[in-house]
Amino acid sequence: MVLPLFFQGALAVAGKNVRIYYTKPPVFIFGLLFPLFLFIAFFMGRGLALSRFYPGFLAMTLFFTASSVGPLITPWEKRDRTYERLLSYPLTIGSIILGDILAGALFGFAISLVILVASLLIFSLPVGDPFIVLAAFLLGTIAFATLGTLLASPASDTPATVMMLSTLVRLPLIFISGIFIPLADLGGAAQAVAYLSPLTYLVDLFQGAMNGTGVIGPATDLAALLAYFLLFGAGAVYFQRRNVMKGL
Amino acid sequence: MPAIEAHHLTRRFGSITAVDDLTLTVEEGEIFGFLGPNGAGKTTTIRLLTGVLTPDTGTIRIAGIDLRTDPLPAKRCMGIIPENSAVYSDLTAIQNLTLAGRLYGLPAADRNARARSLLADLGLADRADEKVRTFSKGMKQRVSIGCAIIHEPAVLFLDEPTSGLDVQSRRLVTGMIRRMHDQGSTVFLTTHNIDEANTLCTRIGIINRGILAATDRPEILKQTFDTTQSIEISFAREIDPSVFSHPNVLRIDQRGDKLRIVTDDPDRAVKYLAAWADREGVRIASLNTLGPSLEEAFLAITGES
Ligand SMILES: Nc1ncnc2c1ncn2[C@@H]1O[C@H](COP(=O)(O)OP(=O)(O)OP(=O)(O)O)[C@@H](O)[C@H]1O
Ligand SMILES: [Mg+2]
Numbered sequence: 001m002v003l004p005l006f007f008q009g010a011l012a013v014a015g016k017n018v019r020i021y022y023t024k025p026p027v028f029i030f031g032l033l034f035p036l037f038l039f040i041a042f043f044m045g046r047g048l049a050l051s052r053f054y055p056g057f058l059a060m061t062l063f064f065t066a067s068s069v070g071p072l073i074t075p076w077e078k079r080d081r082t083y084e085r086l087l088s089y090p091l092t093i094g095s096i097i098l099g100d101i102l103a104g105a106l107f108g109f110a111i112s113l114v115i116l117v118a119s120l121l122i123f124s125l126p127v128g129d130p131f132i133v134l135a136a137f138l139l140g141t142i143a144f145a146t147l148g149t150l151l152a153s154p155a156s157d158t159p160a161t162v163m164m165l166s167t168l169v170r171l172p173l174i175f176i177s178g179i180f181i182p183l184a185d186l187g188g189a190a191q192a193v194a195y196l197s198p199l200t201y202l203v204d205l206f207q208g209a210m211n212g213t214g215v216i217g218p219a220t221d222l223a224a225l226l227a228y229f230l231l232f233g234a235g236a237v238y239f240q241r242r243n244v245m246k247g248l
Numbered sequence: 249m250p251a252i253e254a255h256h257l258t259r260r261f262g263s264i265t266a267v268d269d270l271t272l273t274v275e276e277g278e279i280f281g282f283l284g285p286n287g288a289g290k291t292t293t294i295r296l297l298t299g300v301l302t303p304d305t306g307t308i309r310i311a312g313i314d315l316r317t318d319p320l321p322a323k324r325c326m327g328i329i330p331e332n333s334a335v336y337s338d339l340t341a342i343q344n345l346t347l348a349g350r351l352y353g354l355p356a357a358d359r360n361a362r363a364r365s366l367l368a369d370l371g372l373a374d375r376a377d378e379k380v381r382t383f384s385k386g387m388k389q390r391v392s393i394g395c396a397i398i399h400e401p402a403v404l405f406l407d408e409p410t411s412g413l414d415v416q417s418r419r420l421v422t423g424m425i426r427r428m429h430d431q432g433s434t435v436f437l438t439t440h441n442i443d444e445a446n447t448l449c450t451r452i453g454i455i456n457r458g459i460l461a462a463t464d465r466p467e468i469l470k471q472t473f474d475t476t477q478s479i480e481i482s483f484a485r486e487i488d489p490s491v492f493s494h495p496n497v498l499r500i501d502q503r504g505d506k507l508r509i510v511t512d513d514p515d516r517a518v519k520y521l522a523a524w525a526d527r528e529g530v531r532i533a534s535l536n537t538l539g540p541s542l543e544e545a546f547l548a549i550t551g552e553s
Contacts, residue, residue: 005320005353012350020338081334085395087300088330089351090323245301 006098009091013099014106021069021076022107026163031068032111034167035061042180051125055206056179059140061115063174063199066108066141070148071166073100074240078157078247093241097149097233104145109137128210132218136205139222143198143229150232153239157247173197178204183215198228249312251276251403251434257296257306266292267303268458274451276402279425279435281449281466283442285550289458290438291331294407297436298328311402324353327401331408331438335391337381341372344380348395359398366394371420386417393424397433404428406437410444422448446542456550466542473548474540477514481521482506484531494520506534 021027039057077083086096116133119125127133151166177199178186186194194200201221208214214221252274259267266289274280284290295301297308299319308315313322335344345363354362367376370390375383380391389409396404406425410418425448429435439445445452446466453463462469476498482505489500489507496517499510511517514537525532 005324008353009320009351012347015350016336016347019343020336080337081332082336084295084300084330085328085333085335085392088298088323088326088328089348090320090353091351092319 005090006092006095009089009095010098010102013086013091013096014102017069017073017100017103018106021073021103024072024076026072026159027068027107030163030167031065031107035064038174050123051211052182053179054119054123054125055210056182056203058112058116058119059177059199059202059206060174060179062108062112062137062140062202063144064170065111066104066144067148067151067166067170069104069107070100070145071151071162072159073103073149074152075156075159075162075247079159084248087244093244094237097236097240100149100152101142101145101233104148105141108141108145112137112141126210128206129208132205132209135218135222136202136209136225139225139229140202140205143225143232146229146232146236147198150236150239153236153243173199176200178207178215182207182213184213198225201225201228249276250274250309251278251311252280252297252436253307253309254297255307257293257303257308259292259296259301259303265458267296270306270455270458270460272453272460272463274434274436276434277429277432278451279429279437279449281445281452282436282438282455283440283445283452283546284438284455288455288550290455291407292458293455294328294330294405294436294438298326298405299323300330324399325402327396327399327404327433329389329392329396329404329406329409333392335380335388335395338379340377340379341367341383341391341394342376344391345394345398349398352399352401354399362398363394366398367391370394370424386413389413389417390420393421397424397428400431401433403434403436406435408438408440410439410441418444442543442546452542454546454549461549469545469549470540470542473545474542476510476540476544477512478538479509479511479514479517479521480506480534480536480538481509482533482535483525484533487530492521492524496520508538 038060074083077086120127148166151169152162154162154165156162176193177197178194179199183191183194183200183204201216201224204214204216205218205221208218250273252272254270254272257267257270258265270293282290282293292301296303299315299322310322311325313325315322339347342363345366346359349359349362364376367373370393372387372390375387380388383391410421413421422444425435425437449466451463452466452469454461464472489502492500494517496511496513497509498512501508509517518535518537
C-alpha cells in the first residue's frame with residue numbers, strides 16, 4: 001500500500017523524533033519526574049483512598065508524558081540548525097507537526113500504559129470499561145501531544161526557555177482540573193473553571209470508567225477532547241507557520 | 249523542459265525587499281552559479297526555490313512541477329544543502345543518510361545499501377557508524393552532501409557548499425558536484441569564491457540588493473563587463489611601483505609579491521617593462537597577461553564600493 005506523501009513524511013518525522021528526542025533529559029525531567037513528584041506531594045501519606053484518586057493520577061501522568069516531547073522538538077532543531085533542512089525535505093509544516101504529535105502521543109501512550117498495567121496488577125484496582133479507557137488513552141494522548149507541539153510554537157531556539165514556559169502553562173491546567181478535588185465536589189465557580197481545562201474531561205472519563213463516578217458523561221468528554229485536539233492543532237499549524245523563519 | 253523556472257519572485261522582510269521581481273530559468277543539465285555580495289538575497293532565493301519560504305508573489309516550477317500547488321512531488325525532485333545547516337549530531341552518519349532516504353521516499357530495501365556506498369564515496373566508510381557529534385566540520389559537510397544526493401535528485405541546490413573547507417574537502421565537494429552533473433543532475437549553487445564559479449559553472453547569475461543584475465556564460469560576462477586588460481609581473485626583488493611611468497600603464501596594484509598593471513595596450517606595456525628590467529638589471533621572476541576577469545566583472549556589476 002502506498003501512503004499519500006503527506007503521511008509518509010509524517011511517519012518518517014515521527015520515527016526521527018522517537019530516535020532523537022525520547023532520551024533527552026528535559027523529556028525525562030518534565031515528562032516523568034514531574035508527575036511523579038506531584039503524585040508524591042499530593043497523594044502520599046494523607047490516607048486518601050487510592051481508588052478514588054487513582055484515575056486523576058493516571059490522567060495527570062498521561063497529560064504530562066504526552067505533552068512533554070512536543071515542546072522540545074522545534075526549538076531543539078532550530079538551535080541545532082537542522083530545522084531548515086527538515087523544511088526542505090518533502091514535508092509541509094502540517095506533516096512535520098503531525099510527526100511531532102505522533103511521537104509525543106506514542107510516548108504518552110506507552111508510559112501511561114505501563115503505569116496503568118502496573119497499578120492494576122499491584123493494587124488490584126478496578127479495570128473499568130476497557131473501551132472507554134482505550135478511547136480515553138487514544139484521544140487523550142493525541143490531544144495533549146498536540147498541546148505539546150502548540151507549546152513549541154513560540155519563536156525561540158532555546159529549548160530550556162520553551163520547556164519552562166510549557167510547564168508554566170501545563171501546571172495551572174492541572175490545578176484547575178478535577179484531579180485534586182473530584183469534579184463532583186467542586187462548587188459552581190470552581191466547576192466552571194474546571195471545564196476550561198482539557199484535563200478535566202480525561203479525569204472524568206477515567207473516573208466514570210473505573211469508579212463509576214463520572215459527572216459529565218463519556219460522550220461529552222470524548223467530544224471535548226476532540227474539540228481541544230482540533231483547537232490545539234489549528235493553533236500549532238498557525239503559529240508554527242507564522243514563526244517558521246524565526247531562529248533560522 | 250527547464251529544471252528551474254521562477255517568474256517574478258518577490259519576497260519582503262518588513263521594509264527590506266530581499267528578492268525583488270526575480271525571473272530566472274535554468275535549463276536541464278546546467279551548473280548555474282549564483283553570485284552576489286553579502287545580503288544580496290542569494291540564500292533567500294534558494295529558500296524560495298526549495299519551498300522553505302513562500303514568496304509574496306511569483307511562481308516557481310521545478311522540473312515542470314508547480315511548487316505551490318504540488319510541494320511534495322516537487323520537493324522529491326530536489327536535493328538541498330542549506331547554508332549553515334547541520335545534520336543530526338545525535339544520529340550516526342549512516343542513520344542521517346537513511347533518514348534522508350526515507351524522507352525522500354526511497355524504498356526501505358535500497359536505503360541502507362545506497363547510504364553505505366555513498367559514505368564510501370565521500371571517504372567516510374570507516375566512520376559510518378559513529379555519531380556525527382564527533383565529526384569535524386568538513387566531515388559533517390560531507391554527511392550533509394550525502395543527505396542531499398541519496399535519492400539522486402534531478403535538481404541539486406547548494407548554498408555556499410565549500411565555505412570554510414580545506415583544499416581536500418573543497419575538491420571532494422566540487423568533484424561530487426561534477427559527478428552529479430555528469431549523471432544528469434542540474435545544479436544551482438551560490439558561492440563567494442569567484443574562481444570556483446568560473447571553473448565550475450556553465451552559467452552565472454549575479455544578484456545585487458535583491459535584483460538579478462545579469463545572467464550569462466562566465467566568458468560573456470567577463471567580456472561585457474570587464475573591458476580592462478592587465479599584466480601581472482613579479483621581479484626577483486622588491487620594486488617600488490612608483491618607478492614605472494608610461495602612457496599605457498593606467499594603474500598599478502600591489503598583489504603580494506606581484507604587481508598587477510592595468511593597461512589599455514598590453515603589447516606596449518610589456519615591451520616597456522621588459523626594457524626597464526633589462527636596463528636596471530632586475531630579473532623577471534614571472535610575467536602573465538590577464539584577460540578580463542570575472543572578479544572585475546562582478547565588481548563592475550555590483551558596483552559602488
Ligand atoms: N528571516 C529573515 N528576517 C528578516 N530579514 C531577513 C531574513 N532573511 C533574510 N533577510 C534579509 O534579506 C536580505 C537578503 O539576505 P540573504 O540571506 O538572502 O543574503 P545572502 O545573499 O544569502 O547573503 P550572504 O552572502 O551573506 O549569505 C538581507 O538584507 C537580510 O537581512
Ligand atoms: Mg547566504
